[in-house]
Amino acid sequence: MSDNKQQGESTSTRRRDVLRATAGVGATSLVGVTGCLTGGGGNGDTITIGWMYPHTGSYSGLAAYQEEGAKLAIEQLNENGGIDGNDVEALHEDSQADPSTARQVARRFVEDEGVDVVMGTISSSAGSAVQSYTEQRDVPFFPDIAADEITTESCTRNTFRYETRASQTATAAAGWAVENFGTNMWVHNADYLWGNSVASAWKSEAQAANSDVNVVGETTSQLGATDFSSYISQMADSDAEWVVTGVNGGDAVQFLKQAQSAGLKDEMTIVSPVNSFQFIRKAAPEAAVGTYSAVRYFEEYDSSENEEFVSLYEDRWDQPPDNFAHVSWTHMQMYAQAVEEAGSTNLDDLVDALTSIEYTSPMGTTQFRECDHQAVRPYNVGEIVEPSEYDWPAIDVTQTVSAEDTMIPCEETGCEF
Numbered sequence: 001m002s003d004n005k006q007q008g009e010s011t012s013t014r015r016r017d018v019l020r021a022t023a024g025v026g027a028t029s030l031v032g033v034t035g036c037l038t039g040g041g042g043n044g045d046t047i048t049i050g051w052m053y054p055h056t057g058s059y060s061g062l063a064a065y066q067e068e069g070a071k072l073a074i075e076q077l078n079e080n081g082g083i084d085g086n087d088v089e090a091l092h093e094d095s096q097a098d099p100s101t102a103r104q105v106a107r108r109f110v111e112d113e114g115v116d117v118v119m120g121t122i123s124s125s126a127g128s129a130v131q132s133y134t135e136q137r138d139v140p141f142f143p144d145i146a147a148d149e150i151t152t153e154s155c156t157r158n159t160f161r162y163e164t165r166a167s168q169t170a171t172a173a174a175g176w177a178v179e180n181f182g183t184n185m186w187v188h189n190a191d192y193l194w195g196n197s198v199a200s201a202w203k204s205e206a207q208a209a210n211s212d213v214n215v216v217g218e219t220t221s222q223l224g225a226t227d228f229s230s231y232i233s234q235m236a237d238s239d240a241e242w243v244v245t246g247v248n249g250g251d252a253v254q255f256l257k258q259a260q261s262a263g264l265k266d267e268m269t270i271v272s273p274v275n276s277f278q279f280i281r282k283a284a285p286e287a288a289v290g291t292y293s294a295v296r297y298f299e300e301y302d303s304s305e306n307e308e309f310v311s312l313y314e315d316r317w318d319q320p321p322d323n324f325a326h327v328s329w330t331h332m333q334m335y336a337q338a339v340e341e342a343g344s345t346n347l348d349d350l351v352d353a354l355t356s357i358e359y360t361s362p363m364g365t366t367q368f369r370e371c372d373h374q375a376v377r378p379y380n381v382g383e384i385v386e387p388s389e390y391d392w393p394a395i396d397v398t399q400t401v402s403a404e405d406t407m408i409p410c411e412e413t414g415c416e417f
Helices: 060-079 099-112 124-136 166-181 193-209 229-236 249-262 278-283 304-317 323-342 347-354
Strands: 015-018 046-053 087-094 117-120 141-143 184-190 214-221 242-246 269-272 292-295 359-361 364-368 379-385 394-401
Touching: 046 060, 046 099, 046 323, 060 087, 060 117, 060 249, 060 278, 060 304, 060 323, 087 099, 099 117, 099 124, 117 323, 124 141, 124 193, 166 193, 166 242, 166 269, 166 292, 166 379, 166 394, 184 193, 184 229, 193 214, 193 242, 214 229, 229 249, 249 269, 249 278, 292 394, 304 323, 323 347, 323 359, 323 364
Parallel strands: 046 087, 046 117, 117 141, 184 214, 184 242, 242 269, 269 292
Antiparallel strands: 015 087, 292 379, 359 364, 379 394
């Protein structure tokens, strides 16, 4: 691997990498077989992936894991013959968590570099901008974002999402929170696509679980906010028994630290769709302990597939993976499996293949639904507890919800391709 591939390299400038096998990278079950693909970006014997990460902005703490997971998967695939015998080439660029920038990057990937597929983003607003562009160009898009709209009323035929959507976290955890913490809830969220999805979904699911649920108060902050004191004061002075927070990345860290300092955990229970993220548990350790979270992924999850994934990741990056590493890695694996099955990178062929394959990810068996291209997979709820295996807080899983029970029926999604 060339020097510009080493960990820690800035992704603020565009670059093209052909990732080869590196020492310490283990085998993957997706072994490439010799073949010749039809369709795609016109790069001959390579498949080109356009990856974008929010290294600039509120989600910068999550981006490094996302990029590491993508690179690990690509290295594994190339070590084992590529995808259908074709080398996997990756372009990596900073989306800046900005819709305009992300769309410009996607356009450059597609029109100048001829990529076969676009992946990444994390920011729901940025991901939505990329989704609309890639739909126009019939380019497959695998977003690492959670706003409901991406696979509900704003769904597109070219979009496939393994990452869970906001309503899945609410379906898995909101009723459980009402049962365990009470019917008086407060809702606080960042005022943008994902945060608003969280607020809407958690209110709806909590009230569906118990008609006595009372939303005591609702507050919103701007994305990238640093001062949550006024919102915390309002919560503490209310009759709310618990609060759900739709804030992520650095916003979530600041909220937890300020809530800890103000003693909010003595007044009510803090529940979140994302406090389980490793970045948040590392950055706000004691402040996160005692809060509860829906769990998309965590490094100590008990499955043989996760043990293998964690081992491979630690061998490569000298640290365990987080949720965004897990999603980017899994997106690559599922895409590779579908391309090999279809023998093609054309969208029409991939739609059929992607909705027919079943893949066992580190968090369980998953599959893209035909009706909305949302992955169906089991979900967990847990408490953030004191460290066990690592130096940062662990997660005690308190409930696992089956894959089918986390999904809204197809007819209720509003998705029409």
